[in-house]
Amino acid sequence: MRVCVVGCGAVGSLFAANLAGLDDVEVWAYDLAHEHVEAINEHGLRLSGAGEVLGRLRATSDPAELPSCDFGIVATKAMHTESAIRATAGAFRDGCVATVQNGVGNEDVIAAHVERVIRGTTFPAGKLVAPGHVQWDVKGDTTLGPFEPRPAPFEEVERLADACTRAGMPTYAVHDARGPQWRKVIFNAATNPVGALTGLTHGRVCERPDLRQLVTGLVDEGKAAAAAQGIELDADPEELIDHAAKPEVAYDHKSSMLQDVEARRRTEVDYLNGGIVRFGREHGVPTPLNAAIWSLVKGLEESWAI
Amino acid sequence: MIRRTCVVGAGSIGSLYAAHLARVAESCVLTRREDHAFALNEHGLRVTGRHDFLARVLAAARAGDLPEPDLVIVATKATGLESAAAALAGRFPTATVMTVQNGLGAEEIVRSHGSWPLVSGVTFMSGTKHSDAHVEYILDTETWIGPYGDTPFECVEEIAALLVAAGLQAEALPDLRPAQWSKLIFNATVNSVAALTGLPHDRHFAAEDGESDLGRLVHALVDEGKRVAAAAGVELYDDPWEMNVLATKRGSAHYPSMLEDVEARRPTEVDLITGALVREADKHQIPAPLHTAMYRLVKAKEASYT
Numbered sequence: 001m002r003v004c005v006v007g008c009g010a011v012g013s014l015f016a017a018n019l020a021g022l023d024d025v026e027v028w029a030y031d032l033a034h035e036h037v038e039a040i041n042e043h044g045l046r047l048s049g050a051g052e053v054l055g056r057l058r059a060t061s062d063p064a065e066l067p068s069c070d071f072g073i074v075a076t077k078a079m080h081t082e083s084a085i086r087a088t089a090g091a092f093r094d095g096c097v098a099t100v101q102n103g104v105g106n107e108d109v110i111a112a113h114v115e116r117v118i119r120g121t122t123f124p125a126g127k128l129v130a131p132g133h134v135q136w137d138v139k140g141d142t143t144l145g146p147f148e149p150r151p152a153p154f155e156e157v158e159r160l161a162d163a164c165t166r167a168g169m170p171t172y173a174v175h176d177a178r179g180p181q182w183r184k185v186i187f188n189a190a191t192n193p194v195g196a197l198t199g200l201t202h203g204r205v206c207e208r209p210d211l212r213q214l215v216t217g218l219v220d221e222g223k224a225a226a227a228a229q230g231i232e233l234d235a236d237p238e239e240l241i242d243h244a245a246k247p248e249v250a251y252d253h254k255s256s257m258l259q260d261v262e263a264r265r266r267t268e269v270d271y272l273n274g275g276i277v278r279f280g281r282e283h284g285v286p287t288p289l290n291a292a293i294w295s296l297v298k299g300l301e302e303s304w305a306i
Numbered sequence: 307m308i309r310r311t312c313v314v315g316a317g318s319i320g321s322l323y324a325a326h327l328a329r330v331a332e333s334c335v336l337t338r339r340e341d342h343a344f345a346l347n348e349h350g351l352r353v354t355g356r357h358d359f360l361a362r363v364l365a366a367a368r369a370g371d372l373p374e375p376d377l378v379i380v381a382t383k384a385t386g387l388e389s390a391a392a393a394l395a396g397r398f399p400t401a402t403v404m405t406v407q408n409g410l411g412a413e414e415i416v417r418s419h420g421s422w423p424l425v426s427g428v429t430f431m432s433g434t435k436h437s438d439a440h441v442e443y444i445l446d447t448e449t450w451i452g453p454y455g456d457t458p459f460e461c462v463e464e465i466a467a468l469l470v471a472a473g474l475q476a477e478a479l480p481d482l483r484p485a486q487w488s489k490l491i492f493n494a495t496v497n498s499v500a501a502l503t504g505l506p507h508d509r510h511f512a513a514e515d516g517e518s519d520l521g522r523l524v525h526a527l528v529d530e531g532k533r534v535a536a537a538a539g540v541e542l543y544d545d546p547w548e549m550n551v552l553a554t555k556r557g558s559a560h561y562p563s564m565l566e567d568v569e570a571r572r573p574t575e576v577d578l579i580t581g582a583l584v585r586e587a588d589k590h591q592i593p594a595p596l597h598t599a600m601y602r603l604v605k606a607k608e609a610s611y612t
Binding site for chain 2: 211277289299303
């Protein structure tokens with residue numbers, strides 16, 4: 001089978017390099033960073049840290065070079081989904097496309113361009129340290145399920161999950177993948193922007209009792225928005241938050257949004273707090289704290305233009 | 307009859323009062339630093355901008371080195387108020403003391419250090435301090451003053467007349483609370499939003515078209531503040547939302563002091579501004595979740611300095 005990773009940043013690289021190790025999978029990567037693409041084609045895609053991998057695959061910035069693929073795995077930052085899937089949709093005319101991105105709403109964007117869509121959530125994380133080289137920080141599970149409005153056949157979801165698992169990325173195929181997705185969205189929306197606005201690491205956010213209460217306020221709104229859609233969370237996001245705050249887990253971790261803010265890059269807030277606000281509105285759930293946080297982070301992004 | 311005045315704290319606001327009062331009274335200045343007092347005694351106090359003149363003042367860093375004033379204006383930032391009031395304890399028994407700090411609660415802090423007749427003030431004027439002995443007068447807007455406790459209104463009227471004779475805009479109000487609360491809600495909203503987003507008080511604060519536009523949060527914060535005022539039995543003097551919209555239409559965007567404080571990584575006045583509003587909400591059992599969130603975020607941002 002042939003898989004194309006669309007957006008070969010840190011998370012995309014974890015999938016691409018690991019899948020490239022399988023004999024029965026041909027891996028392509030689509031990415032706009034030319035240096036990264038050239039390094040992958042010349043030297044392979046290297047992972048170090050939680051696992052040492054050197055994946056041999058084909059990378060390109062030109063969608064016309066992509067062959068017809070059985071699967072796409074979209075791993076761009078959420079704000080680049082539209083342009084990335086519009087450019088590459090031709091390669092997936094006969095295939096299925098999964099998203100493993102942060103936030104909610106990426107599936108809808110993808111479904112506007114391709115027929116068969118897979119909703120996904122992934123917990124492993126890493127960072128790009130040099131062109132062609134990604135540091136694998138944490139291992140973790142991935143969950144995939146058909147996106148109901150334009151679903152991929154469940155056998156296909158299972159086929160992709162099986163390949164990822166065999167490649168060293170434990171992946172579950174489920175009929176309703178919204179539970180893990182919303183657990184992660186709620187976790188990210190309640191913690192990332194609080195870190196981004198205050199400059200505090202995850203652990204320091206959690207050890208201030210009043211700030212931790214704000215985090216819980218954000219979590220509660222997200223839970224209400226999920227419940228109104230009939231989504232059953234697979235675990236309580238609060239547990240994930242407290243677990244991550246431990247010194248040996250992610251106390252010193254600066255949220256990806258804080259890293260974005262420090263580098264003055266656009267953040268994914270539209271798909272995190274913005275997503276919770278939109279789904280809340282559609283289902284009659286008030287989300288005033290998420291709306292406040294959404295506006296503050298958008299305002300912060302605007303301040304860089306002054 | 308006010309013959310001698312003493313301004314405590316010669317930041318931009320204190321410097322503007324001291325210099326102008328020197329035109330109509332003997333103007334003394336109590337500074338925190340010895341070298342600041344030395345510079346004022348040596349060079350006088352230069353005003354540029356809206357007005358242009360050089361004032362002669364008598365400055366000292368110890369209250370005991372200054373002659374007895376008839377009027378004391380405490381013009382420190384809220385963060386310096388406690389130590390400034392403590393320095394006055396046991397001194398100037400015949401003086402009237404006026405506060406002009408942002409927020410609420412300055413009068414109580416001064417009261418805890420002495421039994422002077424107190425006058426409450428709020429000021430909308432602004433300036434920029436270019437050196438210890440030079441202040442630029444930027445906005446020649448009003449200072450509103452009113453009696454605190456059982457201070458007679460005639461005393462307030464005399465101070466207002468003195469300020470007007472000195473060339474400043476001033477108005478005596480029998481009840482300052484409506485004006486004080488209008489400014490409290492305005493400051494609690496605008497200053498905290500500016501501190502967290504890095505935006506000066508510009509058009510973003512009035513923009514409400516898009517779902518994540520900052521004006522929506524500003525409006526929600528103002529509405530929440532108005533509910534607290536209503537519960538406290540205060541009828542507002544000006545509508546804080548209209549004050550906000552008007553201020554964003556002035557030519558150059560104002561940098562709220564709380565934004566300057568976080569950029570310089572200094573403690574902010576949030577405890578006496580947003581903190582005061584949240585305490586009033588608690589006292590009157592009115593929910594104020596948005597101002598509570600803003601308070602927690604600004605306090606956390608202060609904690610991130612170290």
